[in-house]
Amino acid sequence: AQRVTQPEKLLSVFKGAPVELKCNYSYSGSPELFWYVQYSRQRLQLLLRHISRESIKGFTADLNKGETSFHLKKPFAQEEDSAMYYCALKGDTGANSKLTFGKGITLSVRP
């Protein structure tokens, strides 16, 4: 079975501070990892996926297979980053190819 754990429910930082949203996963095969974001009153949308290895809105995430982690980082938080963030995993075979989400974390960036 696949599982995604986001250990914190809320992270509150000041503008300009670094941000790290933690995500750990459990999966025996080769997973694909994603971060999704939901801004207030907007739909859930993809922020980034590990295979793209790109930086979106200043956010990056590196897949660490040894630690089974996919933490989301940004060096300098902006107020517009305030949102709900979900880490998600997609398995590589059959019944595991569904998207499994963590419980999400609320990021609040204060001015």
Add this chain to the structure above:
Amino acid sequence: KAGVTQTPRYLIKTRGQQVTLSCSPISGHRSVSWYQQTPGQGLQFLFEYFSETQRNKGNFPGRFSGRQFSNSRSEMNVSTLELGDSALYLCASSLRGETAFFGQGTRLTVV
């Protein structure tokens, strides 16, 4: 390109009734997935359809069912509604099951 469209946006039903939710995917997308979002459980996978066939199913009772039509539009049905079925139901589409694009959701309230 139009996004994923879900109708209706809001529904109020009585316990014991049944309900049908609709999802129109992005044009050209053949995969449609459904999720239930609640404050306590977060986002939980219901099922995925690809080219009119159910490709994957989550751990929900048989009261939850779905189907996909030849134009890739999908419907989800919940029979014998219970209070605990109150949730935001999200639909997501993708070309073949990779990156998911989400709709705004249908807010179902069971009274």
